[in-house]
Amino acid sequence: MSGRLAGRVAVITGTAGGQGAVAAELFAAEGATVVGCDVKPAPGVAAVDLSDEEATRSWLEDVAAEHGGIDILYANAGATRFGPLEEITSEDWDFNLRHELDVVFFAVKHAWRHLKRSRSAAVVLVGSTAGMTGSMTNLRVAHTVTKGGVIALTRQLAAEGAPYGIRVNCISPGMIETPATRNDLLAEDHPMRRIAAAIPLGRIGRAEEAARCALFLASDEASYVTGANLVVDGGWSAVLPGAEVVG
Template identity: 45%
Template sequence: MAERLAGKIAVVTGAANGIGQGCADMFAREGATVIGIDRADCDLTNEAAVNAHFAAIGAQHGRIDVLVNAAAFAVFDWIENLSYADWKTTLTGELDIVFLATRAAWPWLKASGKASVINFASANAAHALEGSPALAHCAGKGGVLAMTRQLAMEGAPHGIRANTIAPGFIKTAATRAHLAADPAFEGQVLSKNMLKRLGEPEDIAWCAVWLASDEARYVTGANIPVDAGATAW
Protein backbone atom coordinates (compact mmCIF):
# COMPACT_ATOMS: atom_id res chain seq x y z
CA MET A 1 0.00 0.00 0.00
CA ALA A 2 1.64 3.22 -1.17
CA GLU A 3 0.76 6.70 0.05
CA ARG A 4 -0.48 5.46 3.43
CA LEU A 5 0.50 8.81 4.95
CA ALA A 6 -0.61 11.06 2.09
CA GLY A 7 -1.48 14.56 3.26
CA LYS A 8 0.01 14.15 6.74
CA ILE A 9 2.47 16.61 8.27
CA ALA A 10 5.07 14.57 10.15
CA VAL A 11 7.88 15.83 12.38
CA VAL A 12 10.70 13.36 13.02
CA THR A 13 13.44 14.11 15.54
CA GLY A 14 16.79 12.40 15.16
CA ALA A 15 16.17 12.28 11.43
CA ALA A 16 19.82 12.38 10.34
CA ASN A 17 20.68 8.81 11.29
CA GLY A 18 19.54 5.48 12.66
CA ILE A 19 15.89 4.81 13.43
CA GLY A 20 14.92 8.45 12.94
CA GLN A 21 16.39 8.49 9.45
CA GLY A 22 14.68 5.21 8.63
CA CYS A 23 11.32 6.61 9.75
CA ALA A 24 11.78 9.91 7.92
CA ASP A 25 12.70 8.20 4.66
CA MET A 26 9.82 5.75 4.80
CA PHE A 27 7.29 8.38 5.82
CA ALA A 28 8.29 10.44 2.79
CA ARG A 29 7.91 7.40 0.53
CA GLU A 30 4.43 6.86 2.00
CA GLY A 31 3.36 10.38 1.04
CA ALA A 32 3.89 12.42 4.22
CA THR A 33 5.36 15.91 4.29
CA VAL A 34 8.33 15.25 6.57
CA ILE A 35 10.07 17.87 8.69
CA GLY A 36 13.25 16.30 10.02
CA ILE A 37 14.95 17.69 13.11
CA ASP A 38 18.47 16.87 14.19
CA ARG A 39 21.20 18.57 16.19
CA ALA A 40 22.13 20.80 13.28
CA ASP A 41 18.54 22.12 13.18
CA CYS A 42 17.67 22.50 16.85
CA ASP A 43 19.14 21.68 20.27
CA LEU A 44 16.38 19.48 21.64
CA THR A 45 17.70 19.98 25.19
CA ASN A 46 17.18 23.75 24.97
CA GLU A 47 13.63 24.61 26.01
CA ALA A 48 13.52 28.00 24.31
CA ALA A 49 15.00 26.66 21.07
CA VAL A 50 12.56 23.74 20.96
CA ASN A 51 9.57 26.01 21.59
CA ALA A 52 10.69 28.40 18.86
CA HIS A 53 11.37 25.64 16.36
CA PHE A 54 7.98 24.01 16.78
CA ALA A 55 6.25 27.38 16.73
CA ALA A 56 7.83 27.99 13.32
CA ILE A 57 6.70 24.57 12.07
CA GLY A 58 3.19 25.20 13.31
CA ALA A 59 3.08 28.66 11.78
CA GLN A 60 4.13 27.26 8.40
CA HIS A 61 1.92 24.17 8.28
CA GLY A 62 -0.94 24.99 10.67
CA ARG A 63 -0.86 21.61 12.35
CA ILE A 64 1.27 18.54 13.10
CA ASP A 65 -0.33 15.18 12.33
CA VAL A 66 2.54 12.94 13.44
CA LEU A 67 5.37 13.46 15.91
CA VAL A 68 8.11 10.83 15.94
CA ASN A 69 10.46 11.33 18.90
CA ALA A 70 13.39 9.27 17.65
CA ALA A 71 16.26 11.49 18.85
CA ALA A 72 18.18 10.12 21.83
CA PHE A 73 21.63 9.96 23.36
CA ALA A 74 22.89 7.97 26.32
CA VAL A 75 25.93 6.96 28.33
CA PHE A 76 26.37 3.21 28.75
CA ASP A 77 28.39 2.07 31.76
CA TRP A 78 28.19 -0.19 34.79
CA ILE A 79 26.83 1.34 38.00
CA GLU A 80 30.21 1.41 39.76
CA ASN A 81 31.62 3.51 36.91
CA LEU A 82 28.55 5.59 36.06
CA SER A 83 28.87 9.14 37.34
CA TYR A 84 25.88 11.20 38.40
CA ALA A 85 26.65 13.54 35.49
CA ASP A 86 26.46 10.60 33.06
CA TRP A 87 23.17 9.49 34.66
CA LYS A 88 21.69 12.98 34.23
CA THR A 89 23.02 13.24 30.68
CA THR A 90 21.25 10.02 29.75
CA LEU A 91 17.93 11.01 31.31
CA THR A 92 18.16 14.33 29.48
CA GLY A 93 18.99 12.56 26.21
CA GLU A 94 16.29 9.91 26.46
CA LEU A 95 13.49 11.45 28.53
CA ASP A 96 13.71 15.23 28.71
CA ILE A 97 13.98 15.76 24.96
CA VAL A 98 10.84 13.69 24.42
CA PHE A 99 8.97 15.84 26.94
CA LEU A 100 10.21 19.14 25.51
CA ALA A 101 9.44 18.27 21.89
CA THR A 102 6.02 16.81 22.69
CA ARG A 103 5.01 19.75 24.85
CA ALA A 104 6.10 22.21 22.16
CA ALA A 105 4.22 20.26 19.49
CA TRP A 106 1.06 19.80 21.59
CA PRO A 107 -0.95 22.82 20.34
CA TRP A 108 -0.26 21.80 16.75
CA LEU A 109 -1.11 18.16 17.43
CA LYS A 110 -4.41 19.36 18.90
CA ALA A 111 -4.97 21.41 15.75
CA SER A 112 -4.73 18.20 13.70
CA GLY A 113 -7.67 16.57 15.49
CA LYS A 114 -6.33 13.10 14.68
CA ALA A 115 -2.66 13.17 15.53
CA SER A 116 -0.22 10.42 16.42
CA VAL A 117 2.74 10.67 18.80
CA ILE A 118 5.26 7.87 18.40
CA ASN A 119 7.87 7.47 21.13
CA PHE A 120 10.56 4.87 21.57
CA ALA A 121 10.90 2.68 24.61
CA SER A 122 13.27 -0.27 24.30
CA ALA A 123 13.57 -3.95 24.94
CA ASN A 124 15.74 -2.70 27.83
CA ALA A 125 12.60 -1.27 29.44
CA ALA A 126 11.37 -4.86 29.81
CA HIS A 127 14.50 -6.91 30.43
CA ALA A 128 18.13 -6.59 31.44
CA LEU A 129 20.41 -7.98 28.74
CA GLU A 130 23.42 -9.77 30.18
CA GLY A 131 26.62 -8.05 29.16
CA SER A 132 24.98 -4.68 28.47
CA PRO A 133 25.96 -1.82 30.86
CA ALA A 134 22.66 0.00 30.32
CA LEU A 135 21.46 1.13 33.75
CA ALA A 136 20.73 4.75 32.85
CA HIS A 137 19.37 3.75 29.43
CA CYS A 138 16.94 1.30 31.06
CA ALA A 139 15.72 4.02 33.41
CA GLY A 140 15.30 6.55 30.59
CA LYS A 141 13.38 4.21 28.33
CA GLY A 142 11.23 2.97 31.20
CA GLY A 143 10.35 6.60 31.82
CA VAL A 144 9.38 7.11 28.18
CA LEU A 145 7.11 4.08 28.41
CA ALA A 146 5.28 5.45 31.45
CA MET A 147 5.14 9.00 30.10
CA THR A 148 3.59 7.85 26.84
CA ARG A 149 0.71 6.10 28.62
CA GLN A 150 -0.04 9.37 30.40
CA LEU A 151 0.16 11.27 27.09
CA ALA A 152 -2.36 8.85 25.62
CA MET A 153 -4.82 9.72 28.39
CA GLU A 154 -4.22 13.46 28.16
CA GLY A 155 -4.35 13.43 24.37
CA ALA A 156 -7.48 11.34 23.89
CA PRO A 157 -9.99 14.21 24.29
CA HIS A 158 -8.10 16.09 21.58
CA GLY A 159 -7.85 13.21 19.11
CA ILE A 160 -4.16 12.67 19.88
CA ARG A 161 -2.99 9.07 20.05
CA ALA A 162 0.31 8.24 21.81
CA ASN A 163 2.14 4.93 21.57
CA THR A 164 5.60 3.50 22.01
CA ILE A 165 7.65 1.16 19.89
CA ALA A 166 10.14 -0.95 21.85
CA PRO A 167 12.97 -1.89 19.49
CA GLY A 168 15.32 -4.72 20.12
CA PHE A 169 18.91 -4.44 18.93
CA ILE A 170 18.91 -2.35 15.75
CA LYS A 171 21.98 -1.86 13.57
CA THR A 172 22.88 1.84 13.57
CA ALA A 173 26.16 3.74 13.61
CA ALA A 174 26.10 3.76 17.41
CA THR A 175 25.32 0.07 17.86
CA ARG A 176 27.85 -0.96 15.21
CA ALA A 177 30.51 0.79 17.30
CA HIS A 178 29.35 -1.18 20.34
CA LEU A 179 29.58 -4.44 18.42
CA ALA A 180 33.05 -3.56 17.20
CA ALA A 181 34.18 -2.84 20.75
CA ASP A 182 32.79 -6.15 22.06
CA PRO A 183 32.57 -8.82 19.33
CA ALA A 184 30.98 -11.31 21.76
CA PHE A 185 28.02 -9.03 22.37
CA GLU A 186 26.25 -9.93 19.12
CA GLY A 187 26.05 -13.53 20.26
CA GLN A 188 24.49 -12.45 23.55
CA VAL A 189 21.88 -10.43 21.69
CA LEU A 190 21.07 -13.25 19.29
CA SER A 191 20.76 -15.74 22.15
CA LYS A 192 17.69 -13.79 23.30
CA ASN A 193 16.21 -13.34 19.83
CA MET A 194 13.74 -15.88 18.48
CA LEU A 195 14.57 -14.60 15.00
CA LYS A 196 18.31 -15.03 14.74
CA ARG A 197 19.28 -11.74 13.13
CA LEU A 198 19.84 -8.16 14.15
CA GLY A 199 17.28 -5.52 13.27
CA GLU A 200 17.50 -2.71 10.73
CA PRO A 201 15.98 0.79 11.01
CA GLU A 202 13.50 -0.23 8.32
CA ASP A 203 12.07 -2.88 10.64
CA ILE A 204 11.10 -0.14 13.09
CA ALA A 205 9.98 2.30 10.41
CA TRP A 206 7.28 -0.07 9.11
CA CYS A 207 5.72 -0.18 12.58
CA ALA A 208 5.94 3.61 12.85
CA VAL A 209 4.19 4.03 9.49
CA TRP A 210 1.30 1.93 10.75
CA LEU A 211 1.02 3.85 14.03
CA ALA A 212 1.12 7.14 12.11
CA SER A 213 -1.57 6.03 9.67
CA ASP A 214 -5.34 6.02 10.02
CA GLU A 215 -5.12 2.23 10.07
CA ALA A 216 -4.13 2.56 13.75
CA ARG A 217 -6.89 5.01 14.63
CA TYR A 218 -8.10 2.80 17.52
CA VAL A 219 -4.63 2.25 18.99
CA THR A 220 -3.36 4.42 21.84
CA GLY A 221 -1.45 3.83 25.06
CA ALA A 222 0.14 0.74 23.50
CA ASN A 223 3.72 -0.49 23.53
CA ILE A 224 4.69 -2.57 20.51
CA PRO A 225 7.84 -4.71 20.81
CA VAL A 226 9.77 -4.99 17.55
CA ASP A 227 12.59 -7.12 18.88
CA ALA A 228 12.72 -10.51 17.13
CA GLY A 229 10.85 -12.00 20.10
CA ALA A 230 13.58 -11.12 22.61
CA THR A 231 11.16 -10.02 25.33
CA ALA A 232 8.49 -12.63 24.61
CA TRP A 233 10.10 -15.31 26.78
Protein backbone atom coordinates (compact mmCIF):
# COMPACT_ATOMS: atom_id res chain seq x y z
CA MET A 1 0.00 0.00 0.00
CA SER A 2 1.14 3.55 -0.73
CA GLY A 3 0.05 5.28 2.47
CA ARG A 4 -2.23 7.71 0.65
CA LEU A 5 -3.90 8.72 3.94
CA ALA A 6 -0.83 8.69 6.17
CA GLY A 7 -1.12 10.96 9.18
CA ARG A 8 -4.82 11.65 8.76
CA VAL A 9 -7.68 11.03 11.14
CA ALA A 10 -10.57 9.41 9.28
CA VAL A 11 -14.01 9.11 10.86
CA ILE A 12 -16.11 6.41 9.21
CA THR A 13 -19.69 5.79 10.28
CA GLY A 14 -21.41 2.43 10.07
CA THR A 15 -18.30 0.27 10.49
CA ALA A 16 -19.82 -2.78 12.20
CA GLY A 17 -20.27 -4.50 8.84
CA GLY A 18 -20.80 -4.16 5.10
CA GLN A 19 -19.18 -1.34 3.14
CA GLY A 20 -18.21 0.55 6.31
CA ALA A 21 -16.18 -2.33 7.71
CA VAL A 22 -14.41 -2.82 4.39
CA ALA A 23 -13.68 0.92 4.13
CA ALA A 24 -12.24 0.99 7.65
CA GLU A 25 -9.74 -1.70 6.67
CA LEU A 26 -8.83 0.02 3.40
CA PHE A 27 -8.37 3.45 4.98
CA ALA A 28 -6.26 2.02 7.81
CA ALA A 29 -4.11 0.12 5.32
CA GLU A 30 -3.42 3.46 3.60
CA GLY A 31 -2.09 4.94 6.84
CA ALA A 32 -5.13 6.68 8.31
CA THR A 33 -6.06 6.60 11.96
CA VAL A 34 -9.57 5.24 11.57
CA VAL A 35 -12.28 5.94 14.13
CA GLY A 36 -15.52 4.08 13.49
CA CYS A 37 -18.98 3.94 14.97
CA ASP A 38 -22.20 2.04 14.51
CA VAL A 39 -25.58 1.82 16.13
CA LYS A 40 -24.83 -1.89 16.65
CA PRO A 41 -22.25 -2.99 19.23
CA ALA A 42 -19.06 -4.36 17.65
CA PRO A 43 -15.46 -4.89 18.82
CA GLY A 44 -13.43 -1.70 18.45
CA VAL A 45 -16.43 0.26 17.16
CA ALA A 46 -18.09 2.99 19.22
CA ALA A 47 -21.83 2.56 19.77
CA VAL A 48 -23.40 5.84 18.59
CA ASP A 49 -26.94 6.64 17.51
CA LEU A 50 -26.22 9.12 14.74
CA SER A 51 -29.90 10.06 14.50
CA ASP A 52 -29.43 11.68 17.93
CA GLU A 53 -27.78 15.05 17.32
CA GLU A 54 -26.37 15.48 20.82
CA ALA A 55 -24.92 11.96 20.87
CA THR A 56 -23.30 12.61 17.49
CA ARG A 57 -21.88 15.96 18.57
CA SER A 58 -20.48 14.54 21.79
CA TRP A 59 -18.84 11.59 20.05
CA LEU A 60 -17.18 13.75 17.39
CA GLU A 61 -15.92 16.19 20.01
CA ASP A 62 -14.34 13.27 21.87
CA VAL A 63 -12.78 11.94 18.67
CA ALA A 64 -11.26 15.32 17.79
CA ALA A 65 -9.95 15.81 21.34
CA GLU A 66 -8.38 12.36 21.48
CA HIS A 67 -6.79 12.40 18.04
CA GLY A 68 -6.02 16.09 17.60
CA GLY A 69 -8.62 16.79 14.92
CA ILE A 70 -10.57 15.25 12.07
CA ASP A 71 -9.31 15.23 8.48
CA ILE A 72 -11.75 12.88 6.75
CA LEU A 73 -15.42 12.09 7.30
CA TYR A 74 -16.91 9.16 5.42
CA ALA A 75 -20.62 9.30 6.31
CA ASN A 76 -21.45 5.75 5.36
CA ALA A 77 -24.04 4.76 7.99
CA GLY A 78 -27.67 4.38 7.08
CA ALA A 79 -30.74 2.18 7.28
CA THR A 80 -33.83 2.13 5.11
CA ARG A 81 -37.35 0.85 4.69
CA PHE A 82 -38.71 0.14 1.24
CA GLY A 83 -42.28 0.46 0.06
CA PRO A 84 -44.51 2.03 -2.62
CA LEU A 85 -46.19 5.40 -2.17
CA GLU A 86 -49.58 4.13 -1.04
CA GLU A 87 -48.13 1.74 1.52
CA ILE A 88 -45.45 3.91 3.13
CA THR A 89 -46.60 4.92 6.60
CA SER A 90 -45.66 8.16 8.29
CA GLU A 91 -43.51 6.06 10.64
CA ASP A 92 -41.65 4.53 7.67
CA TRP A 93 -41.19 7.98 6.13
CA ASP A 94 -39.80 9.42 9.37
CA PHE A 95 -37.55 6.38 9.82
CA ASN A 96 -35.94 6.98 6.43
CA LEU A 97 -35.47 10.68 7.06
CA ARG A 98 -33.81 9.97 10.41
CA HIS A 99 -31.63 7.09 9.29
CA GLU A 100 -30.60 8.27 5.81
CA LEU A 101 -30.60 12.07 6.07
CA ASP A 102 -30.29 13.03 9.74
CA VAL A 103 -27.42 10.60 10.30
CA VAL A 104 -25.51 12.32 7.50
CA PHE A 105 -26.47 15.90 8.37
CA PHE A 106 -25.63 15.63 12.08
CA ALA A 107 -22.28 13.96 11.40
CA VAL A 108 -21.19 16.58 8.87
CA LYS A 109 -22.53 19.49 10.93
CA HIS A 110 -20.55 18.55 14.02
CA ALA A 111 -17.39 17.44 12.22
CA TRP A 112 -17.34 20.64 10.15
CA ARG A 113 -15.45 22.93 12.54
CA HIS A 114 -12.76 20.30 12.94
CA LEU A 115 -12.53 19.74 9.19
CA LYS A 116 -12.06 23.50 8.70
CA ARG A 117 -8.84 23.25 10.70
CA SER A 118 -7.41 20.46 8.57
CA ARG A 119 -5.08 21.14 5.67
CA SER A 120 -6.40 18.14 3.75
CA ALA A 121 -10.07 17.87 4.65
CA ALA A 122 -12.37 15.58 2.71
CA VAL A 123 -15.96 14.48 3.19
CA VAL A 124 -17.47 11.50 1.39
CA LEU A 125 -21.22 10.95 1.52
CA VAL A 126 -23.15 7.92 0.31
CA GLY A 127 -25.97 8.45 -2.13
CA SER A 128 -27.38 5.74 -4.36
CA THR A 129 -28.60 5.12 -7.85
CA ALA A 130 -31.99 5.21 -6.07
CA GLY A 131 -31.50 8.95 -5.67
CA MET A 132 -30.99 9.37 -9.41
CA THR A 133 -33.63 7.15 -11.02
CA GLY A 134 -36.98 5.62 -10.25
CA SER A 135 -37.57 1.88 -10.19
CA MET A 136 -40.46 -0.30 -11.34
CA THR A 137 -39.04 -3.32 -9.51
CA ASN A 138 -37.99 -2.01 -6.11
CA LEU A 139 -40.72 0.36 -4.95
CA ARG A 140 -38.94 2.65 -2.52
CA VAL A 141 -40.35 6.16 -2.56
CA ALA A 142 -38.91 7.31 0.79
CA HIS A 143 -35.48 5.84 0.03
CA THR A 144 -35.47 7.62 -3.33
CA VAL A 145 -36.18 10.94 -1.62
CA THR A 146 -33.52 10.56 1.07
CA LYS A 147 -30.78 9.44 -1.29
CA GLY A 148 -31.65 12.24 -3.70
CA GLY A 149 -31.29 14.55 -0.72
CA VAL A 150 -27.82 13.23 0.05
CA ILE A 151 -26.70 13.91 -3.53
CA ALA A 152 -28.10 17.46 -3.35
CA LEU A 153 -26.49 17.98 0.06
CA THR A 154 -23.13 17.00 -1.43
CA ARG A 155 -23.27 19.88 -3.89
CA GLN A 156 -24.28 22.46 -1.31
CA LEU A 157 -21.60 21.33 1.13
CA ALA A 158 -19.02 21.46 -1.64
CA ALA A 159 -19.95 25.11 -2.14
CA GLU A 160 -19.81 25.93 1.56
CA GLY A 161 -16.63 23.96 2.14
CA ALA A 162 -14.59 25.33 -0.77
CA PRO A 163 -13.41 28.53 1.03
CA TYR A 164 -11.93 26.32 3.75
CA GLY A 165 -10.38 23.75 1.45
CA ILE A 166 -12.94 21.10 2.41
CA ARG A 167 -13.72 18.83 -0.53
CA VAL A 168 -17.13 17.15 -0.42
CA ASN A 169 -18.03 14.33 -2.75
CA CYS A 170 -20.49 11.46 -2.94
CA ILE A 171 -20.46 7.88 -4.10
CA SER A 172 -23.71 6.42 -5.40
CA PRO A 173 -23.57 2.64 -5.40
CA GLY A 174 -25.96 0.52 -7.37
CA MET A 175 -26.52 -3.09 -6.37
CA ILE A 176 -23.72 -4.08 -3.99
CA GLU A 177 -23.61 -7.45 -2.24
CA THR A 178 -23.52 -7.03 1.54
CA PRO A 179 -25.09 -8.99 4.41
CA ALA A 180 -28.04 -6.56 4.28
CA THR A 181 -28.72 -6.92 0.54
CA ARG A 182 -28.26 -10.70 0.65
CA ASN A 183 -31.11 -10.88 3.15
CA ASP A 184 -33.35 -8.40 1.33
CA LEU A 185 -32.99 -7.26 -2.27
CA LEU A 186 -30.98 -10.30 -3.37
CA ALA A 187 -33.05 -12.85 -1.46
CA GLU A 188 -34.59 -15.70 -3.47
CA ASP A 189 -38.13 -14.36 -3.04
CA HIS A 190 -37.38 -10.76 -4.09
CA PRO A 191 -38.01 -9.56 -7.68
CA MET A 192 -34.57 -7.88 -7.71
CA ARG A 193 -32.74 -11.20 -7.27
CA ARG A 194 -32.03 -11.47 -11.02
CA ILE A 195 -30.92 -7.86 -11.41
CA ALA A 196 -27.40 -8.86 -12.50
CA ALA A 197 -28.86 -9.69 -15.92
CA ALA A 198 -29.72 -5.99 -16.40
CA ILE A 199 -26.30 -4.68 -15.32
CA PRO A 200 -23.95 -4.05 -18.29
CA LEU A 201 -20.94 -5.56 -16.47
CA GLY A 202 -23.07 -8.62 -15.79
CA ARG A 203 -22.68 -8.96 -12.03
CA ILE A 204 -23.46 -7.53 -8.61
CA GLY A 205 -20.85 -5.18 -7.15
CA ARG A 206 -18.62 -5.99 -4.18
CA ALA A 207 -18.34 -3.87 -1.03
CA GLU A 208 -14.65 -3.23 -1.62
CA GLU A 209 -15.39 -1.79 -5.07
CA ALA A 210 -17.55 0.93 -3.50
CA ALA A 211 -15.09 1.49 -0.64
CA ARG A 212 -12.16 1.95 -3.04
CA CYS A 213 -14.04 4.77 -4.75
CA ALA A 214 -14.57 6.43 -1.38
CA LEU A 215 -10.87 6.00 -0.65
CA PHE A 216 -9.98 7.74 -3.91
CA LEU A 217 -12.27 10.69 -3.14
CA ALA A 218 -10.84 11.00 0.37
CA SER A 219 -7.24 11.01 -0.87
CA ASP A 220 -5.07 13.68 -2.49
CA GLU A 221 -5.49 11.84 -5.78
CA ALA A 222 -8.87 13.62 -5.93
CA SER A 223 -7.44 16.98 -4.84
CA TYR A 224 -9.27 18.85 -7.64
CA VAL A 225 -12.56 16.98 -7.24
CA THR A 226 -15.41 18.43 -5.20
CA GLY A 227 -19.18 18.37 -5.59
CA ALA A 228 -18.99 15.15 -7.62
CA ASN A 229 -21.32 12.17 -7.49
CA LEU A 230 -19.34 9.08 -8.46
CA VAL A 231 -21.71 6.34 -9.61
CA VAL A 232 -20.56 2.81 -8.75
CA ASP A 233 -23.06 0.51 -10.42
CA GLY A 234 -21.46 -1.46 -13.26
CA GLY A 235 -23.15 0.80 -15.82
CA TRP A 236 -26.65 -0.01 -14.55
CA SER A 237 -27.92 3.58 -14.56
CA ALA A 238 -26.04 4.60 -17.71
CA VAL A 239 -27.87 2.47 -20.26
CA LEU A 240 -31.40 1.42 -21.06
CA PRO A 241 -32.18 -2.25 -20.39
CA GLY A 242 -32.03 -4.34 -23.53
CA ALA A 243 -34.39 -7.03 -24.71
CA GLU A 244 -33.74 -10.53 -23.41
CA VAL A 245 -31.30 -12.39 -25.62
CA VAL A 246 -32.70 -15.71 -26.83
CA GLY A 247 -30.60 -18.61 -28.08
